[in-house]
Amino acid sequence: xxxxxxxxxxxxxxxxxxxxxxxxxxxxxxxxxxxxxxxxxxxxxxxxxxxxxxxxxxxxxxxxxxxxxxxxxxxxxxxxxxxxxxxxxxxxxxxxxxxxxxxxxxxxxxxxxxxxxxxxxxxxxxxxxxxxxxxxxxxxxxxxxxxxxxxxxxxxxxxxxxxxxxxxxxxxxxxxxxxxxxxxxxxxxxxxxxxxxxxxxxxxxxxxxxxxxxxxxxxxxxxxxxxxxxxxxxxxxxxxxxxxxxxxxxxxxxxxxxxxxxxxxxxxxxxxxxxxxxxxxxxxxxxxxxxxxxxxxxxxxxxxxxxxxxxxxxxxxxxxxxxxxxxxxxxxxxxxxxxxxxxxxxxxxxxxxxxxxxxxxxxxxxxxxxxxxxxxx
Ligand code: SAH
Numbered sequence: 482x483x484x485x486x487x488x489x490x491x492x493x494x495x496x497x498x499x500x501x502x503x504x505x506x507x508x509x510x511x512x513x514x515x516x517x518x519x520x521x522x523x524x525x526x527x528x529x530x531x532x533x534x535x536x537x538x539x540x541x542x543x544x545x546x547x548x549x550x551x552x553x554x555x556x557x558x559x560x561x562x563x564x565x566x567x568x569x570x571x572x573x574x575x576x577x578x579x580x581x582x583x584x585x586x587x588x589x590x591x592x593x594x595x596x597x598x599x600x601x602x603x604x605x606x607x608x609x610x611x612x613x614x615x616x617x618x619x620x621x622x623x624x625x626x627x628x629x630x631x632x633x634x635x636x637x638x639x640x641x642x643x644x645x646x647x648x649x650x651x652x653x654x655x656x657x658x659x660x661x662x663x664x665x666x667x668x669x670x671x672x673x674x675x676x677x678x679x680x681x682x683x684x685x686x687x688x689x690x691x692x693x694x695x696x697x698x699x700x701x702x703x704x705x706x707x708x709x710x711x712x713x714x715x716x717x718x719x720x721x722x723x724x725x726x727x728x729x730x731x732x733x734x735x736x737x738x739x740x741x742x743x744x745x746x747x748x749x750x751x752x753x754x755x756x757x758x759x760x761x762x763x764x765x766x767x768x769x770x771x772x773x774x775x776x777x778x779x780x781x782x783x784x785x786x787x788x789x790x791x792x793x794x795x796x797x798x799x800x801x802x803x804x805x806x807x808x809x810x811x812x813x814x815x816x817x818x819x820x821x822x823x824x825x826x827x828x829x830x831x832x833x834x835x836x837x838x839x840x841x842x843x844x845x846x847x848x849x850x851x852x853x854x855x856x857x858x
Contacts (some may be wrong), residue, residue: 488547492520492625493617495662496669506545508538514671520548521672524625524634550622556630566626570595570619574612576650578623580630580642588644591623593660594651599685601718603707603751605785606650614656620663624673645675648683648703648749654690664700677701681747688724691732695739702736703747703778704729708757709765717757730772737774745811746775752798753782754791763804776811783817 494502499513515533519525526548528539554575555567562582567575576592595612597604624642628634631641645667647653653660660682666672667680683703684691694700706726708714714721724732733746748770752758770777779802782792793801798814805812 489545490549490616490618491516491546492548492550493619493621493659493662493666495617495665496671497665498662502546506541512538516542517669517671518636521621521625521666521669522634522636524629526550549618550625551619553626558630564627564630566623566630568619568623568626570615572613576615576619576623578627578649580627586643587641588646589624589627589642590646590648591620592649592651593620593647593653593656597651598655599652599718599720601685601705601707603717603753603782603788603790605788608785608787614659615651617659617662617666620659621666624663624667642673643675644679644681646681646683646703648681652685652687653682654684654687654694657690657693661694661697664698668698668700677742678744683747683749685718685720686724686729686732687720688728688732691729691736695736699740701744701747702733703749704733705749705751706766707749707751709762709769713757713762717753726769730769733773733775744774746773748773748775748777749780750777751780751782752793752801754793754797756790758793758797758801760800760804763801767805767808767810770805770810776813777805778813778815779805780815 489502491499491502496513496517499517500510503510503513503516512534516531519531519534523530525531528534528543528548531539534542552569553566554569555565557565559565564580566578568578569575572595574595576595578592579590581588581590592615594614596609597606598611600607624645627642635641647660647664664680664682667675668677677699678701681701681703682694683705685705691702694702705718706714706729707717708721708726711721711725714726721729737744737746750757750766766777779798781798782790784790784792802812802814
């Protein structure tokens, strides 16, 4: 490989780690703030661009380190403004990121792992097995790629990506350290400066990691619930067998209590015909959600190859929604966007080279394409 593989990639260094790096090479800590701004506010990819840094230091930095972004394989821009990137990663796999503009916002949905180990029954990412965690550089790299797609960076405050959600491929809390580093960059004023209300981490419910998260950040939280009872959730979201609903709800409440401001958790509920969309299940869900400060996001199931699940009828979706609304729960239905670039939930095509070989149990490997990813509202 090229020499770049030996160099330290500074792209994913959190502000604190970058400072430690500068100290470790005998430089003043404040230099790291300058470099942080160059990388994340000016979009610099080489040290030569960093004109307020001495030539000698630039030379020294380029000898030991680099700023390396993952490679964009494909970029698609939809008629409705949705943008989608297929991002090539070392090792031959690919993940996808999607940007959805809406009502003056632009929400970027990014991936945290190649594949996923949690194996939720309705999610095609899970069916493809797990390959590896993304590095912090690969996570934050998706944000840089999205911003740059609009042209040169605007250091005076970039508003081209206003919100970020970790709802793409993977379980962010199973890639804890790298995801936290990337989140800290998203929320740091010397980097992307997004408010904690505009960065959302979505989890299937890795309870101990939710507690750990509250110790290091105050990012907004979404949980993938999908069922009102343990009996059903055990089937849809297997990690429920380890951390059942009551424990998840308690962990969410502890997380919310740890925040200094008042916020709600986003509860995601993929509606699947005949599985979790019955009015009686809506009523059970009402009872459950009364125990949590939350808003509900209903996501009509998006089919993918080799899945027997179906999307409920529009009437069933509306009926479910009305039960929630009448019970006083703020509820939205996520609508498909970016149809002409295949950016809808469940239509994105990443590539996972499964290391667990679990996917063979479900689908022949030759059909193992069509990674589900989540364009949120
Ligand atoms: N592992 C994390 C992040 C992945 S995003 C988590 O579970 O939250 C997961 C979201 O994608 C789920 O909440 C679900 O709403 C959505 N999803 C997965 N498969 C889907 C499908 N086939 N159709 C519609 N939404 C799906």
